[in-house]
Amino acid sequence: MTVAGGPVIPNFGSGSSCEVNNGWFCTEWVHQHWGDTLQPALVQHVELVAIAVAIGFVIASALAFAGFRYRLLDAPIGLVSDFLYTIPSLALFQILVPFTGITVTTVEIALVSYTLLILYRNMIVGLRTVPAEVVDSARGSGFTRLQTFVRVEMPLALPAVLTGLRIATVSTVSIATIAPFVIAKGLGQPIYDALGQGVFKTEIFTAGGMVIALALLLDAAIVLAQRALTPWVRA
Amino acid sequence: MNTFVDAFRFMGDHTHLLLLKTAEHVELSGAALGIALLLALPIGLWLGHLHRGLFLAAGVSNVGRALPSLVLIAFGLTIFGVGFWNNTAALVVLAIPPILTNAYFAVDRCDRDAVDAARGMGMTGRQVLMQVELPLGLPFVLAGIRIAAIFVIATATIAAIAGGGGLGQIIVNQASYGLGGVVAASLWVSALAFAASLVLAAVRRVASPRHGSLP
Numbered sequence: 001m002t003v004a005g006g007p008v009i010p011n012f013g014s015g016s017s018c019e020v021n022n023g024w025f026c027t028e029w030v031h032q033h034w035g036d037t038l039q040p041a042l043v044q045h046v047e048l049v050a051i052a053v054a055i056g057f058v059i060a061s062a063l064a065f066a067g068f069r070y071r072l073l074d075a076p077i078g079l080v081s082d083f084l085y086t087i088p089s090l091a092l093f094q095i096l097v098p099f100t101g102i103t104v105t106t107v108e109i110a111l112v113s114y115t116l117l118i119l120y121r122n123m124i125v126g127l128r129t130v131p132a133e134v135v136d137s138a139r140g141s142g143f144t145r146l147q148t149f150v151r152v153e154m155p156l157a158l159p160a161v162l163t164g165l166r167i168a169t170v171s172t173v174s175i176a177t178i179a180p181f182v183i184a185k186g187l188g189q190p191i192y193d194a195l196g197q198g199v200f201k202t203e204i205f206t207a208g209g210m211v212i213a214l215a216l217l218l219d220a221a222i223v224l225a226q227r228a229l230t231p232w233v234r235a
Numbered sequence: 236m237n238t239f240v241d242a243f244r245f246m247g248d249h250t251h252l253l254l255l256k257t258a259e260h261v262e263l264s265g266a267a268l269g270i271a272l273l274l275a276l277p278i279g280l281w282l283g284h285l286h287r288g289l290f291l292a293a294g295v296s297n298v299g300r301a302l303p304s305l306v307l308i309a310f311g312l313t314i315f316g317v318g319f320w321n322n323t324a325a326l327v328v329l330a331i332p333p334i335l336t337n338a339y340f341a342v343d344r345c346d347r348d349a350v351d352a353a354r355g356m357g358m359t360g361r362q363v364l365m366q367v368e369l370p371l372g373l374p375f376v377l378a379g380i381r382i383a384a385i386f387v388i389a390t391a392t393i394a395a396i397a398g399g400g401g402l403g404q405i406i407v408n409q410a411s412y413g414l415g416g417v418v419a420a421s422l423w424v425s426a427l428a429f430a431a432s433l434v435l436a437a438v439r440r441v442a443s444p445r446h447g448s449l450p
Contacts, residue, residue: 090407095418174303
């Protein structure tokens, strides 16, 4: 299913004693393989997440526009996104393979579908807090429904929308680690390789630590953006 | 579409195998969820009751979300080796955050007037928690348990790569079972997750206090 990574696992004949004995953490291995293994995996991981969250955000916005305008649609949209969210990630990847093959598309479709529930719910919660008078005056000044949505309602719903974006981004960083079950991309790949090759600890701890660090870093970045963009939230 | 025909044929031909793997899957998920409940529920409820430890309750869910299941399973494997505990430990760590955070906020955000009234009637702290705060917050507590169950079932699938057993074993072994078998097990585990989610949603509905009728 997956292609074994390149020069990832140390050659057990000539590695350092730490590498040969599979010690808890071999710094020299990280130095040697940052360039050929870890850095490319990190870049791929960020790409996977950025594409998924961006597409998820656009789709969720469209769904929120529909679900908020036409209340009848809200329950079905919520139900479908909840259904998608319930499917185990590894299973969703495999169910998609007959349709989209062993491709990045398969991974992205799965990642996008997990962002929908979180983004959609938060957008609806945010939109409900927008005062009716504000919307009325926008409509009265000649804004179309779409203009009102994009330029008035979404900006005012921003605190909840950004909270959704934050949760969706962190979750996607985490779920993207499963990608190597379909394609050899992202920080899951070095972990997957290391598991297959005698549970090489250094690689597992480094790549695993990088995923967690990436998630926490993006989390912090969005919190800061939230503070800068929605100063009215702080009392 | 042929793959799906194969998948359903696989389900017919290997029903016994699928049921066996489902039993293993439920066993592993259930054990992890049970341990997580025992650990997280009392802490979450008690901290919420005291209105203390907001930092812990909010922080644990933020950190929990950042912990990828594959990473936890891999870490578990390096620390515990292959066995029951490597995967159980990973699943427990993953299940704790939603349970603890929801339990905390369910009690912490409970209607203050109801709590004050209960105190005024002479209830002790434990009685207030068990007879007022917990029943009122129960739907939110159950929502957390439902999320934890979904996480655990999904991650137990991945645990197959670390000797976890369960339906994941079929999914990660395309060489033996073919794409049809892989898709069959994927559909099967999705149905399992959906069933668990439906059951917990139903329990939540039953546990929700009805308006206008106080117990």
